[in-house]
Amino acid sequence: MKxxxxxxxxxxxxxPLAASAGSHMRSGGExxxxxxxxxxxxxxxxxxxxxxAITGSCNPxxxxxxxxxxxxxxxxxxxxxxxxxxxxxxxxxxxxLEDGEIGVARRIDxxxxxxxxxxxxxxxxxxxxxxxxxxDAIGVxxxxxxxxxxxxxxxxxxxNPLQPKWDFGADIKGWFDDTPLEGSVYxxxxxxxxxxxxxxxxxxxxxxxxxxxxQSLGGTHATTPYAVDSHDxxxxxxxxxxxxxxxxxxxxxxxxxxxxxxxxxxxxxxxIGISYEKTFPK
Amino acid sequence: MKKxxxxxxxxxxAIGFTLIQGAQAETANTSATHAVAPSGYDLSGGAPVASTExxxxxxxxxxxxxxxxxxxxxxxxxxxxxxxxxxxxGEIAIKGSFSRRYLKKSLLITLPKGQTxxxxxxxxxxxxxxxxxxxxxxxxxxxxxALGMRIPQTxxxxxxxxxxxxxxxxxxxxxxxxxFDRLALSNGEFYQPNDNTYCGDFLPANAPRTSICWQKIxxxxxxxxxLDALGKALNDIPVESFDTWLDEHFDAQSVIDWLVIxxxxxxxDTYNKNYFLHYAPAEHKWxxxxxxxxxxxxxxxxxxxxxxxxxxxxxxxxxxxxxxxxENPLKTKTLKNPRLYARFQARLKEVLTPGNTPASGWFEPTxxxxxxxxIKALVEPSLAQEAYPAQQPGAASAHFDALxxxxxxxxxxxKGLLLEPSxxxxxxxxxxxxxxxxxxxxxxxxxxxRTQAMDLMANEVLAAPGKKTPFMEKLLAYPLAFATxxxxxxxxxLTVETDREAAPTSLPAGKSASQCIERTWFVxxxxxxxxxxxxxxxxxxxxxxxxxxxxxxxxxSRLILWRHDGKTWQETGATLNPVANYFSVAAQSMEPxxxxxxxxxx
Numbered sequence: 001m002k003x004x005x006x007x008x009x010x011x012x013x014x015x016p017l018a019a020s021a022g023s024h025m026r027s028g029g030e031x032x033x034x035x036x037x038x039x040x041x042x043x044x045x046x047x048x049x050x051x052x053a054i055t056g057s058c059n060p061x062x063x064x065x066x067x068x069x070x071x072x073x074x075x076x077x078x079x080x081x082x083x084x085x086x087x088x089x090x091x092x093x094x095x096x097l098e099d100g101e102i103g104v105a106r107r108i109d110x111x112x113x114x115x116x117x118x119x120x121x122x123x124x125x126x127x128x129x130x131x132x133x134x135x136d137a138i139g140v141x142x143x144x145x146x147x148x149x150x151x152x153x154x155x156x157x158x159x160n161p162l163q164p165k166w167d168f169g170a171d172i173k174g175w176f177d178d179t180p181l182e183g184s185v186y187x188x189x190x191x192x193x194x195x196x197x198x199x200x201x202x203x204x205x206x207x208x209x210x211x212x213x214x215q216s217l218g219g220t221h222a223t224t225p226y227a228v229d230s231h232d233x234x235x236x237x238x239x240x241x242x243x244x245x246x247x248x249x250x251x252x253x254x255x256x257x258x259x260x261x262x263x264x265x266x267x268x269x270x271x272i273g274i275s276y277e278k279t280f281p282k
Numbered sequence: 283m284k285k286x287x288x289x290x291x292x293x294x295x296a297i298g299f300t301l302i303q304g305a306q307a308e309t310a311n312t313s314a315t316h317a318v319a320p321s322g323y324d325l326s327g328g329a330p331v332a333s334t335e336x337x338x339x340x341x342x343x344x345x346x347x348x349x350x351x352x353x354x355x356x357x358x359x360x361x362x363x364x365x366x367x368x369x370x371x372g373e374i375a376i377k378g379s380f381s382r383r384y385l386k387k388s389l390l391i392t393l394p395k396g397q398t399x400x401x402x403x404x405x406x407x408x409x410x411x412x413x414x415x416x417x418x419x420x421x422x423x424x425x426x427x428a429l430g431m432r433i434p435q436t437x438x439x440x441x442x443x444x445x446x447x448x449x450x451x452x453x454x455x456x457x458x459x460x461x462f463d464r465l466a467l468s469n470g471e472f473y474q475p476n477d478n479t480y481c482g483d484f485l486p487a488n489a490p491r492t493s494i495c496w497q498k499i500x501x502x503x504x505x506x507x508x509l510d511a512l513g514k515a516l517n518d519i520p521v522e523s524f525d526t527w528l529d530e531h532f533d534a535q536s537v538i539d540w541l542v543i544x545x546x547x548x549x550x551d552t553y554n555k556n557y558f559l560h561y562a563p564a565e566h567k568w569x570x571x572x573x574x575x576x577x578x579x580x581x582x583x584x585x586x587x588x589x590x591x592x593x594x595x596x597x598x599x600x601x602x603x604x605x606x607x608x609e610n611p612l613k614t615k616t617l618k619n620p621r622l623y624a625r626f627q628a629r630l631k632e633v634l635t636p637g638n639t640p641a642s643g644w645f646e647p648t649x650x651x652x653x654x655x656x657i658k659a660l661v662e663p664s665l666a667q668e669a670y671p672a673q674q675p676g677a678a679s680a681h682f683d684a685l686x687x688x689x690x691x692x693x694x695x696x697k698g699l700l701l702e703p704s705x706x707x708x709x710x711x712x713x714x715x716x717x718x719x720x721x722x723x724x725x726x727x728x729x730x731x732r733t734q735a736m737d738l739m740a741n742e743v744l745a746a747p748g749k750k751t752p753f754m755e756k757l758l759a760y761p762l763a764f765a766t767x768x769x770x771x772x773x774x775x776l777t778v779e780t781d782r783e784a785a786p787t788s789l790p791a792g793k794s795a796s797q798c799i800e801r802t803w804f805v806x807x808x809x810x811x812x813x814x815x816x817x818x819x820x821x822x823x824x825x826x827x828x829x830x831x832x833x834x835x836x837x838x839s840r841l842i843l844w845r846h847d848g849k850t851w852q853e854t855g856a857t858l859n860p861v862a863n864y865f866s867v868a869a870q871s872m873e874p875x876x877x878x879x880x881x882x883x884x
Contacts, residue, residue, distance in 0.1 A: 028357035074347065074357035110343065111350040152353045155383060158588035198479040199554075201491060248494075249478060282356050 024079075024105045024116045024145050026071030029282030036065040036254075038273025045270070047236070047263035058089035063098070065275070071282070077105045079120070097125040099133060103141065116145045122173060136177045143171030161195035161204075172217070179231055180219035186212040196246050203246030210240045236263035250279040322859055322866055323686035328655030331420070333438035333450065336407070337364050338391075340374070345443050348374065348389075349670055353382035361391060363399050370399045377406065379477050381576075383590065384411035385670035386449055404456035407439060409449070411672040412594075413576040414681040416665070417657045419452050422547055422575035424653075425633070428641040429539045432465045433571055438660065449668035450661060457558065457571070459500070467569070471561040472499040473509055474573075475554060483554035483610045484513045499558075508561055512568060516611040524615040525622045533569040534625075537616055540570045542629045545604040545700075546645050548692065549578035554608035570612075580688040580862065584825040586729040598684065598862055599824045600692040601760065603699060631701055634693060647690040654689075658682050684862035691761050691820070694752040698759030705757060731827045733783040733800075738762055741808070744774040744815070753778040763803065763819050768869050770813025776872075779804040783822065783830055786881045790844050790851035796834035798883040799841065805880070807872035814871050819843070819880065820864040835884050843867055846879040854880070 026032060040060035045053050065083040072078050082100035087093065103120020107113060122139035146168040150157075170185040188210040196204035219233035242256030254277070259270035340348070344359040351357070358375035372393040381388050391405040399405060410416040423436040434455035441448040455461050462468055474497050475482020481495035482488075488495050492506045492513070512531075519527045528534045544552060551574065558571040582597040604617060604626075616622045629641075636643035643649050658678075665671065665678055738760055740753035744767040753763045753776070763778045781802040785795035788802075799821045807813055822830045823838070831838070843856035843865045856867035865882065872878060 027355045030356065071357065074344075074351070074355065074359065110347055111352075113352055153383060153385060155590050155594045158591050160588065198476075198494065199481050201481075201494065282358075 025113045026069050026077045028071045028074045030071040031280035032069040034067045034275050034277040036273050036275030038063045038271045040269045040271050042270050045268035047266050047268045049265050051264045061087040079103055099124045118143045135175045137175055139175035141171050141173040145169040162192045164191045181217040183217050184214035206244050208242045212238045232265050234265035236266040237261045252277045322683040325655040325658050325682055328659035330660035331656045333440050336439045337442045349385050349387055381412055384672050386411040386672055406454050406456050407451040414673045414678050416661045418576050418579045425644055428644050431539050447667050450664040467562045473559045477555055480555040483608050484516045521615050521618045524619040533567050536570045538626050538629055540572050547578040548602050550606040551577055552607050553610035553613050582824055586827045597825050600688050601695050650689045651686050680861045683859050687862040694761050698754050735784045736782045739779040741777045746772050766816040768814045768816050771811045774813050775808035777806045793883045796832040798832050800830040803880040805878045807874050810874055812873050814869045816868050818866050823863045840884045841882045843882050848876045
């Protein structure tokens with residue numbers, strides 16, 4: 001079974017898009033951590049080489065996900081993610097580290113968090129002896145994020161605390177093995193449902209919806225009904241929904257749902273999860 | 283025929299007051315381009331208030347990023363302070379809350395432990411970007427100092443960064459152990475309401491939320507039991523014995539002086555935020571230190587608008603009573619206890635009346651205008667050179683004039699409202715807090731325009747030429763106008779009436795009520811000989827829901843004051859300050875017994 005590079009689903013959705021320094025960029029000295037627990041739901045679904053959904057043989061698995069960011073300085077934020085996965089498939093139950101990532105993010109415009117680029121090292125769990133990893137060597141990723149926001153110095157218009165926000169991004173990944181490059185693009189829409197007002201002791205609520213499309217850039221054609229080899233070409237369209245509640249000025253709780261809407265040679269199992277996040281101001 | 287409906291007026295005013303009670307910060311007008319009225323207040327010829335230079339050096343990109351980055355980023359950057367001979371290295375970061383939304387940022391420089399710069403390890407520089415005059419904070423601290431309050435040292439600093447002039451800043455001494463040692467108040471506990479939650483008001487509902495509503499600055503650790511005990515006592519002690527309790531547990535004078543400052547400056551942005559509490563174990567007493575007055579002195583929060591327009595606006599008022607601001611038992615019980623209220627009145631009288639103490643007559647208009655002229659002499663040349671100007675060139679002049687207007691009109695308002703005998707059995711403003719609103723206050727009702735049509739009248743005698751005389755409506759202590767005899771046989775009897783918040787019933791040809799201020803001024807000379815009189819009139823523009831602007835008025839600066847002298851309508855040539863909403867008109871020829879009618883139209 002091809003193992004898609006583990007993503008901290010609920011960590012991604014739980015990144016506060018209105019954080020003090022903006023998404024992906026932290027103030028110098030500021031830290032952020034998100035811990036989440038997710039579980040597969042429904043059948044072990046796989047999209048075969050023709051895009052047909054078929055049922056695999058695994059029982060629902062669970063993941064413990066961790067994501068962190070730290071403002072190394074005003075100009076550079078470092079981030080890292082990792083997860084632990086429990087699987088129960090034909091070969092038996094097993095726990096194992098999933099592939100991890102460590103990277104840096106920087107602004108393109110030195111004054112705004114609107115455009116952010118990032119570069120990261122992809123750390124396959126095979127380095128720790130995990131045989132189910134898709135990759136045998138480390139990889140690198142380069143990405144670009146776009147967070148369109150109003151000019152914060154415009155005082156002529158009322159600020160609507162329930163103003164929806166869009167975020168966009170794209171990245172490309174490559175490994176120092178013979179697996180194909182991967183590219184992805186995403187769009188995320190966040191809708192505040194209730195404004196935060198700590199004077200009333202009230203943390204706000206927001207809902208997010210995200211669509212992400214990924215595919216291999218090259219790769220061999222699968223010869224079996226479903227992908228067993230990470231060298232095979234794949235594509236997938238994933239959707240996720242999440243609901244976040246601010247439980248204190250620096251803490252949030254999120255629940256979410258992720259599913260693969262369509263794909264080829266890819267895992268299509270849905271999952272739900274919960275995550276807790278905390279910001280550590282400087 | 284004028285009518286006075288006393289009860290109706292009081293109830294109507296109570297409704298209006300209840301709706302503004304709890305109003306927070308006031309406004310900043312950073313876009314005014316209005317020229318100062320030539321016959322406004324003469325603030326020329328001042329000797330610049332003292333200031334010193336502060337020179338910083340930083341990486342060039344850091345220097346630009348510091349001012350232009352996302353407002354709520356909390357990064358710090360390396361910085362070097364230098365005066366040519368000496369230097370010190372530290373970190374610089376942005377400080378403040380709403381003021382972060384201006385490019386000219388307030389700054390905090392922190393030096394490593396063990397190092398100081400001119401005796402201080404931290405240098406806090408207030409940008410004053412929200413105040414077009416850059417005077418409000420300095421004035422308030424000067425008043426607090428004159429009252430003898432134990433407060434930080436403050437001074438104007440001209441800030442240079444990498445040789446570039448950034449602007450005028452107010453250096454406010456950082457409140458740490460060093461400051462409290464200087465004040466002989468060592469080893470205490472120090473608290474501040476949390477600016478993000480603004481619930482530091484000691485109301486019972488917020489008692490379980492001390493850790494959210496307050497920050498403990500020192501000593502380290504989360505033990506807020508002393509503050510919790512203070513909050514409980516503030517709510518438990520009855521009004522009747524509050525004076526005894528306050529004298530025992532507080533530097534009571536600091537509380538009274540705080541209330542006097544808030545009353546003089548008309549500060550509503552406090553009592554749940556913007557103040558500090560220090561507990562001195564040697565005295566077993568708490569003490570108030572006031573904080574943050576840039577958005578007071580005439581500015582008004584508009585509850586009908588969302589952020590930031592609720593505080594970044596052009597509204598103006600000068601008549602609010604002492605209870606303005608959030609509810610807080612420390613304020614309420616001090617003002618309701620008769621003995622403490624008497625001490626408050628005495629202190630306020632000291633500030634309003636010339637005498638032989640440092641605070642005597644601090645707010646008296648002649649003295650205040652001299653002080654304002656000195657500040658203006660420093661600020662205006664600096665504004666022209668600032669790196670990140672928060673207002674258009676020349677706009678400050680109208681705002682300085684507005685401050686002078688605020689001082690003069692509020693001085694007389696406070697005298698009438700708080701010090702002069704009242705026809706009621708209570709202070710004049712207490713009915714404001716005694717009446718329940720006749721209509722419920724809801725978020726929807728806050729956005730609806732409210733009018734309180736009133737006919738008010740005042741009779742005064744202009745005793746001598748050149749003496750400016752206020753015309754105060756005696757029951758409500760409302761100033762209606764100021765008049766100065768320019769030519770004529772003194773004494774001159776004059777009557778001024780105002781039909782307020784009602785469309786004028788008579789207008790110049792071609793004008794419609796929607797183009798005009800919803801106020802008519804009537805002036806009648808009651809003496810037997812003609813006279814020429816200078817007049818000052820104001821109108822209401824307090825918020826988006828409390829104003830007298832006809833709906834067709836797009837630009838207040840285009841308002842023209844007209845006069846009907848019993849024969850014809852004529853333009854008066856009056857000058858207007860649309861920041862303070864007042865007209866000055868010179869040398870009005872008055873004939874005995876003739877009713878002169880004034881209206882203002884675009």
